[in-house]
Amino acid sequence: MNQASTTTSVTTVPDPSLVGQLVTFTATVAPVSPGAGIPTGTVTFVATNGDTTVTLTGTVVAGSAVVSTNGLVTAGSYLVTATYSGDANFTGSSGTDTQTVGQASTTTSVISSPDPSVVGQPVTFTAIVAPVAPGAGTPTGTVTFVITGGPTLTATLSGGTASVTTSALTAGTHTVTATYSGDPSFTGSSGTDTQTVTQALTTTSVTTAPDPSVVGQTVSFTATVAPVAPGAGTPTGTVTFLATDGLTTVTLTGTLSGGTVTVSTNGLVTAGAYVVTATYGGDANFVGSVGTDTQTVGQAATTTSVVSAPDPSVSGEPVTFTATVSPVAPGAGTPTGVVVFAISGGPTLTATLSGGTASVTTGLDAGSHTVTATYSGDANYTASSGTDSQTVNQASTTTSVASSPDPSVFGQPVTFTATVAPVSPGAGTVTGTVTFVISGGGGGAFTATVVGGTASVTTNSLDVGTHTVTATYSGDANFTGSTGTDTQTVNQASTITTVTSFPDPSVSGGTVAFVAFVAALAPGAGIPTGTVAFTITDGVTTVNLTGTLDIAGVAAVSTPLVTPGLYNVTAVYAGDANFTTSTDTDTQTVI
Known part of the structure; x- marks a missing residue:
């Protein structure tokens, strides 16, 4: 009799599962017909995902073999092979199944020690990473610790824990977040904790050098600030x-650097015994503290120097005289009191020292001036003086000229005004005269005195035409001369003509005199010259006569009129170079 063949089938529960979760494999062994009966023996189970392999053996009871394992410790898809070894009556066989294993969830918790701590004290943060049931096993990988107001640190898990230590935490409350990054078998997770850090105490000591010193001599003060244990670190801030x-x-x-600060001063400007107190104000991490020392200071001499700017200057330009009063080495500091500036050919001025200097400002006439600056001294500095010279040149000027009215008419008065002004930076009141030269007929040279920066002349003698006026300022002791030009247009003056006849009425055949009066219309002036044309007509008889204006502007003609009637008389002035034409009419009755 031969052995009967078998079939083997395999199942897994639960499927899917998580890394480390207990999984049960069940193999069922059955004879292949026409064989019959119940196989015995063992089944070998091999589960592998290529990274993790688990081998288990179970005994066949009533046709089945059951085994369990929590050894599927890497995530992935496992092939589970169940191999029945056979027995005296049945041949061996095998079957397969798949098992899906996912990453197990984790929890991360974090603690710190010591808590609370002080600034500079080392603090250790420990993270514990554990699987969440039904997951099991030991997570691997790294944990990143992010500390608010502190560093970000990373540590590797060992046995499910990771630790970092830092002494770099500032005073205050810090939140630490420990983040597990996960690995192929376990998901990431994070946890938080708080750490309280308080300010550390300090001590401050102070020294001075040199000691003793003299008034104004540079003295250095050095303060050393140190933390009191268990605090550590380097205090910052100011003293x-x-x-x-x-x-x-x-x-x-002064600002601390490396726990120390040195400042210097030449401001110990009175003799005596000084108490020097150094007060550290503290910072966010360290509390303040105070230290003292003494400094002895004696008296110093001075020198005074004086400068002027600008030099040279021009008349009227503001000049600033500055005296600098300095202690004689090894003295230093800032003298106080007043400086008197005596300026030859100018004023005497007084100014108060500020920061070791005193300044006055004034304008000066042209010439060379000597300034003596005398410092009167004070309780801690001796008196001293210094001199300087200042050259003042004439200031340049500009001359502009204007006329009014422009244009004008013949005979109308025209005023020419010259304005003389210093050229910046020159300043002051210009004196002297301006000569006006006017071209063309009726022009000539006219001179006027400058008053308040202007000079004016008036003339009504200009002929018709365009005239150029040149205004020349002569200059004075403080100001140079200058010239300006303008043009003036003179037009013909308008006229009015009045005509009369007499006797009127006249008798036929009698002689009648016709008289035209020609005058300038305001603002024109003068006596017109030239001729007047007379036209006498009654519509039938016309008589044309011409008369010449005399020195009074009158033209007269006469003629006998024979035909009785009413005559219209028209007088037309022809104009001349300076006057325009004009016309008038009258009537003459002949009986």
Whole structure:
């Protein structure tokens, strides 16, 4: 009799599962017909995803073999092969199934120690990463610790924990977030904790050098600020130094660098014993503290120098005289008091020192001036003086000329006005005369005195035409001469003509005199010259006569009129170079 053939089938529960979760494999072994009966023996289960392989053996009972494992510790798709080994009556066989294993979830918790701590004290943060049931196993990979107000640190998991240590935390409350990045078998997760860091105490010590010094000599103050254990680190911020002898108080501020700060001053400007107090103001991480020392200061001499600007200058230009009063080495500091500036050919002025300098400003006449600056001294500095010279040149000027009215008419008065002004930076009141030269008929040379920066002349003698006027300023001791030009247009003046006849009425055949009066119309003036044309007509008889104007502007003609009737008389003035034409009419009755 031969062995009967078999078939083997395999199932997995649960499917899918998570990394580390307990999974049960069941193999069912059955004879192939016409064979019959119940196989015995063992089944070998092999589960693999290429990275993890688990081999298990189970005994066939009532046709089935069942095994369980939590060894599927990497995520992936596993091929599960169940191999029945056979027995005396049945041949072996095998069957397969698949098992899907997913990443297991995790939780991350974080703790810190010591908590609270002080600035500079080392603090250790520990993260614990654990699988969430039904997942199991030991997660691997890294944890990143992000500390608010502090560094970001990374550590590798070992046995499910990772730790970092830092002493770089500032004072305050810090939140630490530990983030597990996950690995092929476990998902990432994060957890948080808080850490309280308080300010560390400090001590401040202060020294001065050189000691003793003299008034104004540069003295250095050095403060050293150190943390008090268990605090650590380097304090930052500022130290305020207050030095006083009861009369003079100097306040200086310096910024700490490497825990120390040095400031210097030449402001100890009164002799005496100074108490120097260094006050550290603290910072966000360290509390303030105070230290003291003493400094002895004696008295110093001075020198005074004086400069002027601009030099040279021009008349009227503002010149600033500046005196600098300096202590004689090794003295230094800032003298106080007043400086008197005595300027030859100019004023005597006084100014108060500020920051070691005193300035006055004034305009000067042309010439060479000597200035002596005398410092009167104060309780801590001796008096001294210095001199300088200042050259003042004539200032340039500009001359502009205008006429009014422009245009004008013949005989009308025209005023020419010259304005003389200093050229910047020159300034002041211009004096002297301006000569006006007017071209053309009726022109000539006219001179006027400058008053308040202007000079004016008036003439009514200009002929008709365009005239050029040149105004020349002569200059004076402080100002140079200058010239300006303008043009003036003179037009013909208008006229009015009046005609009369007499006797009127006249008798036939009698002689009648006709008289025309020609005059300039305002604003024109003068006596017109030339001729007047007389036309006498009654519509039938016409008589044309011409008369010449005399020195009074009158033209007269006469003629006998024979035909009785009413005559129209027209007088037409022809005009001349300076006057325009004009016309008038009258009537004459002949009986």
